[in-house]
Amino acid sequence: QESVEVLHWWTSGGEAAALNVLKENLQKQGIGWQDMPVAGGSGVQAMTALRARVTSGDPPTAVQMLGFDIKDWAEMGVVGNLNDLATEQGWDKVIPAALQEFSKFDGDWIAAPVNVHSTNWLWLNKAALDKAGGEPPKNMDELFALLDKFKEQGITPLAHGGQPWQDGTLWESVVLSVGGMDFYKKAVIDADAEALSSDTMRQVFDNMSRLREYFDANFSGRDWNLSTALVIEGQAGAQQMGDWSKGEWLRAEKKPGEDFVCIRFPGTQGSVLFNSDQFVMFDVGEDKRNAQLKMAAAVEDPAFQIAFNTVKGSVPARTDVPDTEFDDCGKKGMKDLAEAAASGNLAGSLAHGHAQPSSVKEAVFDVVTQHLNGQITTDQALERLPQAVAAAQ
Amino acid sequence: MSFLRISNLYKKIGNNEVLKDINVEMEKGDFLVLVGPSGCGKSTLLNAIAGLMPPTSGEIVLDGQVINDLHPSKRDIAMVFQSYALYPNMTVEENIGFALEMRGVGKAERAEAVKNVAGTLQIEHLLNRRPSQLSGGQRQRVAMGRALVRQPRVFLFDEPLSNLDAKLRVEMRAEIKSLHHNTDATIIYVTHDQIEAMTLATKIVVLKDGGIQQVGTPSEIYNRPANLFVADFMGSPAMNMLKGRTVADHGVRQIALFGGKVNVAMPSSVTTDVPDGREVILGLRPEGITDEGMVDPTAHAIAKVEADVSLVEPTGSDTFVTARLAGETFTGRVRADVAIAPKQRFTFVFNLDKAVVFDPSTTRRLA
Amino acid sequence: MSFLRISNLYKKIGNNEVLKDINVEMEKGDFLVLVGPSGCGKSTLLNAIAGLMPPTSGEIVLDGQVINDLHPSKRDIAMVFQSYALYPNMTVEENIGFALEMRGVGKAERAEAVKNVAGTLQIEHLLNRRPSQLSGGQRQRVAMGRALVRQPRVFLFDEPLSNLDAKLRVEMRAEIKSLHHNTDATIIYVTHDQIEAMTLATKIVVLKDGGIQQVGTPSEIYNRPANLFVADFMGSPAMNMLKGRTVADHGVRQIALFGGKVNVAMPSSVTTDVPDGREVILGLRPEGITDEGMVDPTAHAIAKVEADVSLVEPTGSDTFVTARLAGETFTGRVRADVAIAPKQRFTFVFNLDKAVVFDPSTTRRLA
Amino acid sequence: MSAASDSVSAGSARTARIVIYTLLIVLAAVYLLPLYVMLTTSFKSLAEIRGGDMLALPRDPSWAAWTKAWGDACIGVTCEGIKGYFWNSIKMVVPAVAISTVLGALNGYVLTKWRFPGHKIVFGLMLFACFIPFQAVLIPMARVLGIFGLANSTSGLVFVHVVYGLGFTTLFFRNYYEAFPDELIKAAMIDGAGFFKIFWRILLPSSGPIIVVTVIYQFTNIWNDFLFGVSFSSGSESPMTVALNNLVSSSTGVKEYNVDMAAAVFAALPTLFVYIVAGRYFVRGLMAGAVKG
């Protein structure tokens, strides 16, 4: 029997259920599914396992991957080619160019994008927000005002989990908010040394320091979902987090608009920082090729895109999928994405590997995290940031 | 009043009565040797005296003071262990000085004391070595030094020589003996080597299964053993035990040995009257059975016995000859020069002055 | 041709010449005892014979066959180790039968053979025990059984009795001796107990520092030691060594002892002529120095010496007396009954028939 | 050895005892805390965990998390709990421990009883294997496994664990056999036993204590290994720790701490069992040689 072997880190209940849709779809076509889940730290362990598999000369059929990792692997010449399928199904038209950036290498399709997450979201507890006036903040100043009100309510204003990637996620939203999309592109995407040490960047770090004031004492090392839980239970007012956060709300049987409010991070409406899970198809033997193509086709099947993304909290990678099945937040996400894509305000998320290779990403995390934890001052951060980025390139 | 008195001492370990009703007294300057087969309780008794194992009942009185409940470190007793128990991590000097250090003696004074003791034992040149760098004999001396330096009220020695080879043992034995002479120390000494016991002791205590068999001077123990056990235990080769029966020959009490083949005079060690026809055991040590040329000129009662030689063991200085007669085996000690070979017939001379007689039913010696 | 011949054997370990030019011959049925101080190479020699340590040079010929290169298991030699080396995980029966099993002997036959040997050694009742459940003597017997069951061409014993206590040692010694008598086995036996050597051997080899000092019968070794080392090594207490000088008294060659205080006849062991005024050492064993009542009636040359007693060691059977005269110390053996005490003046009788004389410069005995 | 002499006078002895026992009980409680937290958490509901006191006893204890962890929890797309992975680990641990122990025993035997010039260097070189950081060997190892066709298989994992366990097993057995009397080997040689016979009949039956130490040590290390497991196995072939990690550390999903904890306790059961059952022999085995410097 033909089968695909899939390396991924969607191990939690909801994600796995979503993935099951794909598995069953393939099974109907007579394709078996060999599962190879490797959880942990947004695929850190998975990439290690993948290295071992590739080195041993036996890569899996498809691997869940993010952003620049895809490029890195493509460069090593170990990935397959989906051009025929893509042409046949017209992927070029339905998948946003910003995603294609990662799905293609040297003009060849190598990966099938599953979804689009975006990271510049702010999640608010509706009750707390109402108590504080009910008006969602539109820029940093309003945000700080709101947070102050939360503070007066005696709750943790901003729920944050102190892990490098979470710090980075917050940071990139602040960069986008303070500097706008052009500055984000210059500083983050282009890694422009000047931008990285500019006054705007100083503002970013100052804002970070200010935000730090609104954390509770236990933020360090806390998993993101525990922070979300704080907001859900009303112990905290807001959380900056990617759209996967919605899964927690839904799971707690909360309704968007009724129990919680999802808005773009203040000052970033109209821009979207995205990251996209893609299944990179590795260069497997001819005997497995057919199954691999079938899987790629199944991933891009609109039915799967809907089924998966409604659960996951993200939006479909294809732009031609109707939003009827999605809730308010989902619908907003799809609308924002389409707008941003059209206006050129769609950019890859640094924290999730879509703006820079992992070496640079981690280097930025180093600085951001140390700054946020008070190990270095803003001046030092501005000095170090360009250095670290340069050293990692 | 005696210097050390142990009265009605019992020690139970688990269900095992290791010591039973031990009563011992000793004077200052006594050299008391505990002997007995392995497991008879010698070490346990020593441990009880040292305070390392509290007795179950009974009293230990040292110099007029009941010391049952005194901590070992406060008894002022020194002990030399069979394994020497030297502290491997300390030099010889530190080993010897440790007890003084624990008593808070100052550094200079300690060094002085250690030096003196080392001088006596001729181990000055070893003071900076560690125990692992010493030979057996040297270790033994260090162990002794450790005890000596404290000038304790009582010395306890637990088989201190058993790890040494024969030659060294002889030397060390002499050294301990002269030590006792020179310092007049009060010593309790455990061994299961009867030569050691005989040569060192002023008083021997024979133990068996936790009970005392006999207490006496070496000569009493050797020549007038209280029972068959003591007789057999002390002396090597062991005392010959010959089955006999009392008979009267012309009114003179005699003992018929070897199924009646030989009649010998009733030994002088028996002073009471023994009725005729009693089964007895005649005990005679190998040196009491000699060749004709070797007979003690002062002996009063002798008997000649002809027997078949079965084993000849020349030790160089003497020759031990084992012979059989009427199904009984006995060993004699003859001069090294006597020409003798197995299967030969040989005339032995029994020196009955040295013989003792036991009652086979009670195993006690008849006196 | 001899049954076992070792010629010009050398063994180097590292830079250490452990055996030097060893030449030994023995006949079938011989009981050869190797003696010598610790570290002199006894075990090494045994190991070389067993094939456990290959010699550096030289030849070992067994029954006409050079066995230098034969694997230990093919030499048909059995060895009993000092520690017995019983296999701790096997029962006594399996221990004894192991060698046969390795030789492919069937189960039934093996059981039979083991039973026979166990019978001889009287350990049938122990066959199902493990070594840890045996006493020292029993272990010794099992080790012996393991050697016996194979009926090898040669038995090697490496200090088999040194772990036993004195009493048991005497017993086991007799047992080994009778075993040798009964089976006429060819045995090489290592010990450093000279009593064992004397009583067991038909031939003794004295080793020192890897070289042979003397080869001879026990009596030769004891009474005619080749040099001072052998004389001192064999016998306990050791031979008395008295400094002397040859003098001629009325044409009769004599030796002046104790700085001229006593003149004794030149011992009969010296047959060659020794010039006057030569420094010599007179060797006389303790049993050659007795009290007047104990003098060997057959002695030809005796000398009376009065000296100050310094130490009295009664062993029960005899009393060893150490005395001093003119700065020299000697030990005599007197009857146990003799009344004697330290500091007393006592008349000793020297039996010069037993004396030997050494050249102090070469340390060799004068013959 | 025990320095507590029973001769100390009764009163102070009793106080001393009380102090000793109190200290031990307090220490034991501290050591048990993490286990206590794991156990109590596994019996709580998610809501109680989020809101409640970590050290509090469960208000409403339930086995739900346990049954879920064992049989229903999703790991990847299969929702059959961790029971299958349990068996994977067993399949990996048993041969790996057995092989590395046997090889270690043989090596120790050769290195102490059949010495050859240079044996110390050989041993020293082998011992170094204990100390290399495993992260450094992942990639070349993957290549080698690929060449051998062992990649991505239980046999491959067994192989890896044997390779990097050899240093320790050899060390343990060498130290133990070092103290084993040479005379027994000589005796067996004279008795006609060959190399393997001596090992099998004489040495091995006396190696109980050190086998216990080695097996415990290897068992815990291999059972708990994550790095090799995640790198050289995949999917339903993965050992327990990898499955557990997949269960516990999903990054963007919901965390069911009670299920995580129950699974964690399941994962720890075999090693706990081994330590409880063989703990006594462990100390004895250490005494018998492994500890010696």
Add this chain to the structure above:
Amino acid sequence: MTTIEPVPYVTPERPRRRLAERLGAALPKIVLAPSFAISLIFVYGFILWTVYLSFTRSRILPVYDLVGFDAYYRLWSQPNWYMAIKNLAIFGVLYISLCIAIGLFIAILMDQRIRAEGVLRPIFLYPMALSFVVTGTAWKWFLNPGLGLEKTMHNLGWESFKFDWLINTDMAIYTIVIAGVWQASGFIMAMFLAGLRGIDGEIIKAAQIDGAPTLAIYRRIIIPMLRPVFLSAVIVLAHMAIKSYDLVIALTGGGPGNATELPSTFMYSYTFTRSQMAVGSASAVMMLMGITAIIVPYLYSELREKRT
């Protein structure tokens, strides 16, 4: 036994031997050969490979063109690396000394003829049996001020109690030490217990008779006699400290900031997550050099003097 040069118990081969016998004589070496070969390839081969990689510009996967010391320059210009080394120094020293101190202390307590030894022993040993994948979460909660000890103390009414090391950049490394000590000290305890049990009882008796109080007996006699155990313990702990990885990942993930970065986590993240394999290899080489510096003297002393 004296310190003697080892000797082959089998006779060396001689030409006239038959083949079978020669084979028999070589058997021990044949038995050892596979293990030795494995070590050569999988330890030393791989070390060489790592050294080689550190001179390349390998990023995501190995590439084999040499570029000199580039990776080392990068390595030594990383503040993270200095942090890792500093942390290893703090962690290593505290971890080793605390494990030994606590292990010895418990071992001494356990050695006082404790009736419940059978129950207590596994309690102290069990942490060693659990992987940090398992216990990390429990520890994280326990040390987390909002969830664990601090909160419990607050709940109990001790409001001023503060224990926030886990999130305090200056103190976080000490939480790693705490968890590490918890894990390994039981094992060390077992080693010391074994050592204590091996001490001749007569020596203790002798010391008692010499008038030494219990404390002095331990301080002057017993503990010095445990020297070999100390040495073994230090070696065991040193290599565990250097290899510590799970511990950090499970507890802090290297944070807050890079406050708990260790060389092992550094190496892993540079090799596998940051796609700077050459720098990772360079750090591995540095680590190996460090390990060698500890192990080689130990091995040397261990193998030179052979005590029994």
